[in-house]
Amino acid sequence: MERIPILKLGDCLLVSIQVDMHDRLAMQLQDDLTSRIAATAARGVLIDISALEMVDSFIGRMLGNIAAMSRVLDAETVVVGMRPAVAITLVELGMSLPGVRTALNIERGMDLLSATPDIRGNDNGSPVG
Amino acid sequence: MVLLSVERLPLHSDEHMVIVRQAVRNLAVGLGFSLVDQTKVVTAASELARNTIKHGGGGSALLETINDGPRRGLRLTFEDQGPGIADLALAMKDGYTTAGGLGLGLSGAKRLTNEFAIASTPGSGTRVVITKWK
Amino acid sequence: MAKTGTTLLSEILRRDQQSILSEWSRHQLGSISTRRELMSEAELSQQSREFLSVFTTAIGTNERIDANGPIWAPVREYLARISDSRARLGFSPIETATFVFSLKEPLFERLRASARDPQTLADETWNATLVLDALGLYTTEVHQKSRDAVILRQQQEMLELSTPVVTLWEGILALPLIGTLDSARTQVVMESLLQRIVDTGSSIAILDITGVPTVDTLVAQHLLKTVAAARLMGADCIISGIRPQIAQTIVHLGVDLNAVTTKATLADAFGVALRRLALTVTKAASAGAAAPSSANAKGPASANE
Numbered sequence: 001m002e003r004i005p006i007l008k009l010g011d012c013l014l015v016s017i018q019v020d021m022h023d024r025l026a027m028q029l030q031d032d033l034t035s036r037i038a039a040t041a042a043r044g045v046l047i048d049i050s051a052l053e054m055v056d057s058f059i060g061r062m063l064g065n066i067a068a069m070s071r072v073l074d075a076e077t078v079v080v081g082m083r084p085a086v087a088i089t090l091v092e093l094g095m096s097l098p099g100v101r102t103a104l105n106i107e108r109g110m111d112l113l114s115a116t117p118d119i120r121g122n123d124n125g126s127p128v129g
Numbered sequence: 130m131v132l133l134s135v136e137r138l139p140l141h142s143d144e145h146m147v148i149v150r151q152a153v154r155n156l157a158v159g160l161g162f163s164l165v166d167q168t169k170v171v172t173a174a175s176e177l178a179r180n181t182i183k184h185g186g187g188g189s190a191l192l193e194t195i196n197d198g199p200r201r202g203l204r205l206t207f208e209d210q211g212p213g214i215a216d217l218a219l220a221m222k223d224g225y226t227t228a229g230g231l232g233l234g235l236s237g238a239k240r241l242t243n244e245f246a247i248a249s250t251p252g253s254g255t256r257v258v259i260t261k262w263k
Numbered sequence: 264m265a266k267t268g269t270t271l272l273s274e275i276l277r278r279d280q281q282s283i284l285s286e287w288s289r290h291q292l293g294s295i296s297t298r299r300e301l302m303s304e305a306e307l308s309q310q311s312r313e314f315l316s317v318f319t320t321a322i323g324t325n326e327r328i329d330a331n332g333p334i335w336a337p338v339r340e341y342l343a344r345i346s347d348s349r350a351r352l353g354f355s356p357i358e359t360a361t362f363v364f365s366l367k368e369p370l371f372e373r374l375r376a377s378a379r380d381p382q383t384l385a386d387e388t389w390n391a392t393l394v395l396d397a398l399g400l401y402t403t404e405v406h407q408k409s410r411d412a413v414i415l416r417q418q419q420e421m422l423e424l425s426t427p428v429v430t431l432w433e434g435i436l437a438l439p440l441i442g443t444l445d446s447a448r449t450q451v452v453m454e455s456l457l458q459r460i461v462d463t464g465s466s467i468a469i470l471d472i473t474g475v476p477t478v479d480t481l482v483a484q485h486l487l488k489t490v491a492a493a494r495l496m497g498a499d500c501i502i503s504g505i506r507p508q509i510a511q512t513i514v515h516l517g518v519d520l521n522a523v524t525t526k527a528t529l530a531d532a533f534g535v536a537l538r539r540l541a542l543t544v545t546k547a548a549s550a551g552a553a554a555p556s557s558a559n560a561k562g563p564a565s566a567n568e
Contacts, residue, residue, distance in 0.1 A: 020150060022143035023179070054150065054168055056175040057234060080497060084457035085168040087492035093172065093237040096491045104464055104497040131340055165454060196340075199347045199409040 004029045006036050012044035012113055013037065014106070018051045026062045033066055037073045044113035045070050048106055050081025060095040067100045078102065080109040131196040140207070141187040146178045149190045153205065156194055160201050160263050169241040170203055170261040176234035177207040177257050185209025185255055195260075202243070202262040210254040217249060271387050275373045276319040284315055286369040294365065301352045310345055315366070317341050328390055330397035339401060346405040350413075356406040363399040367391065419451055428459045435536045436465045437529065441474035444482045453489040460498045467536040468493055471529045473504030483518045490523050499539070501525070503532035 002025065007014040013036055015029065033045065047063065049055065055063075067077040080103045082090075090097070103109035134156075138149050153174040157167040174190070181188040188209030195204050214220045221236050235257070239245040244260035276283065288311055291297050297307065317338045324334050331339075342363070349359045370391050378384035429437045438456050460468060470486060472478065478486075490500040503526045505513070513520060526532040537543065 020147050022147045024143045053154070054171050054175065056172045056179075057237060058175075058179060082496045084454065084461060084492070084496065085165045087457065087495040088165055088454065088488075089168045089172050089241065090495060091488045091491045092169065092240050093176075094240070097495060102495055102497040104461070104466060108466065108497060131336070198343050198405050199412060 003032060006032060008040060008042075009046075009110075011040075011042055012046055012110070013040070013042045014046045014048065016048040016051070020053070021059065023058055026059055030062055030066055030069075034069050034073070037070050037075050042075050045075055045077040046106060046109045046113065047077065047079045048081050048109075049079060049086075050083070050105070052086060053083070055082070055086050055090055057093060057095060060090060060093075060097060063100055064097055071099075076101065076113055078109040078112050080105055133194040133196055133201070134192075136192045138190045138192065139187075140178055140181045140190050140209075142182070146175065146182060149178050149192075150175050152192055153203070156192060156203055157261075160194060160203060162203075162261070162263055166261060166263075170205075170259075173238035173241040173259055173261075174205055174207075176238045177205070177259065180234050180255075180257075181207045181209045181211075185211030187211075188254070197262075200262055202260050204258065204260045206256060206258045208254065208256045213251040213253055213255055214247075214249040215251045217247060221247075270325060271374070271377060271383060272370070272391055273319070273322045273325060275370070275377060276315075276322055279373060280315060280319060283369045283373065284312060286372075287311055287315070287366055290365055290368055291362070294361070298354060298358060301354060302349075310362075314338075314341060314345075314363075318366070322394075328394050330394050330401070335394075335398075338398065342398060342402050343405045346402040347409045350406050350409045354406075356403040359402045359406055360399040363395055363402060367395055419447075428456055430463060430465070431469070431533055432537070432542070434463075434465050434540055435467045435469070435533070436460065436463065437469040437471060437533075439471045439474060439529070443477070444475055444485070446481050446485065449482055449485040453485060453492075456489065457492055457496065460493060460496060466498045467539060468498055468500045469529060469532045469536060470500055470502045471504045471532070472502065472509070473506070473529065475504075475509070478509050478512055480516050480518070483513060483516060487518065487520075487523070499524070501532040501535055503527065503529045 004015060004017060004019070004021075004025065007016075013033065015033065017029075019025070021029075036042065037045065045066065047066065049063075052059075063079055067079075070077045078101045079097075082102065101112065103112050136152065138152060139145055140149065150171055154167060154171050157170050162170065178190060181190070186209060188207065188211070191206040191208070193204045193206075195202050221239070235247065238257070238259055242259040242261045244258075246258045247255070249255040288308055291307065291311065292299075292304065299307075321335050321338050322328070326334055329335065346359050350356075371388060374384060374387050374391070378387065427439055427441075429439065431437045436456070436459060438452070440452070444452075456468060456470075459465070470489070472486075475482075486502065490502070493500050501524045502520070505525055505527065524532075524535065526535060
């Protein structure tokens with residue numbers, strides 16, 4: 001059965017979702033990622049959704065679940081590359097995905113992951129998931 | 130109201146959901162919807178299609194492009210013969226989730242489209258009709 | 264009553280369609296409202312022919328005439344189409360309606376000639392008047408709707424062209440919002456801001472509302488939705504220029520700005536943005552640099568570890 005490939009980059013895992021996912025595939029990804037995080041003791045997970053033309057409540061919940069589960073396994077998740085139309089729609093749908101950190105692209109996402117854990121500056125508020 | 134095109138698609142499996150999404154996307158593109166509006170209507174369709182499959186025990190989606198004077202639109206009807214929804218008002222509330230996960234589907238789909246109508250009788254099934262105008 | 268009425272009308276239309284058409288065309292060509300500079304004789308002739316054809320079919324059903332009913336749907340459809348295209352060509356609503364009304368003359372002439380008694384003549388004429396009036400008015404309604412659509416589209420295009428998204432520094436955008444924000448305008452502006460975020464790879468956007476006199480719930484909601492959408496994309500927003508009156512309004516409206524960074528001025532917001540990107544502005548240490556040099560203005564911003 002088709003699966004979404006998970007790549008290992010140092011102590012981070014990278015997932016690039018290229019297809020229009022059906023629910024089963026999304027659930028499979030959730031399971032696969034959780035297993036791989038545990039198996040590799042990964043510290044970071046990068047999910048690239050720049051190719052997704054749509055994120056509905058199911059996929060949104062899946063992203064939130066992945067973030068929560070990886071945190072339990074002591075890894076940070078960053079979702080990168082959400083398209084403007086998708087972001088606008090997701091907000092209109094009522095999902096703001098609290099608890100999911102985000103970045104513009106893979107490069108920025110990696111920067112975020114490799115930065116020191118405590119990145120709160122002196123200003124009121126910093127990029128936080 | 131003039132009907133420009135009609136297509137009925139089955140909704141019984143996950144794969145059907147993907148097919149419906151793509152069909153809706155194609156129709157929206159064909160009607161000249163903006164990218165944001167395309168995304169909104171496809172997402173609304175995805176939510177309702179999921180309800181039909183997961184909560185309604187399967188059913189069908191009717192995709193119609195319609196013409197009302199000078200404006201054109203996409204009208205989608207999601208139908209099933211499933212258990213129906215006992216408390217519509219509750220189901221339409223944001224954040225409401227059943228064991229089957231109706232969740233944000235209904236109220237979200239309503240917010241993403243121009244017209245929304247739902248009819249449901251416990252024991253007889255559910256029908257949701259959404260319309261998005263160009 | 265209406266049933267017997269339409270029989271004569273439909274008979275006339277079927278029997279004399281050609282001559283009605285040529286007489287109608289002649290009348291139209293003699294009328295100013297035909298606007299021959301906008302439409303060729305051939306096109307006008309075709310429109311007349313096609314309209315007469317669907318009109319005849321609908322009358323021919325001999326049902327009670329209801330211009331808004333299903334039998335007359337093809338006629339309305341046809342009129343909607345030509346009203347739309349005529350509007351685009353530059354015809355006024357009156358000119359298009361006159362096109363429909365002018366069919367009365369040839370029809371009435373024939374009714375006068377063929378009616379066997381005054382009662383029939385009166386009934387038939389009345390029926391014809393009613394339906395052509397309704398159809399003529401329908402064209403003005405359609406005309407109005409498509410003019411509205413054109414205006415709306417032009418407004419949106421103007422908005423998109425005039426969206427003032429400014430790049431303050433690499434990675435920092437500013438959107439100075441000015442004037443009254445209505446729902447439609449706010450949406451267009453926000454969409455283009457989000458697109459600019461992607462296009463420039465900026466991770467910080469400053470929404471400055473110094474120039475916005477009032478903020479109502481709807482506008483506040485749009486602002487918050489934009490902030491939420493930007494965050495989902497990986498960029499943070501700072502809202503600046505919140506004047507005391509607006510701050511009061513926001514509190515009264517119960518809008519929750521907890522998750523959003525807010526600053527009184529655009530300058531403050533810019534300072535926050537620089538800090539977040541770990542940038543500082545330092546003065547160039549060069550001998551005899553009494554006058555503010557261009558180097559200072561641009562600000563040698565160096566990345567701090």
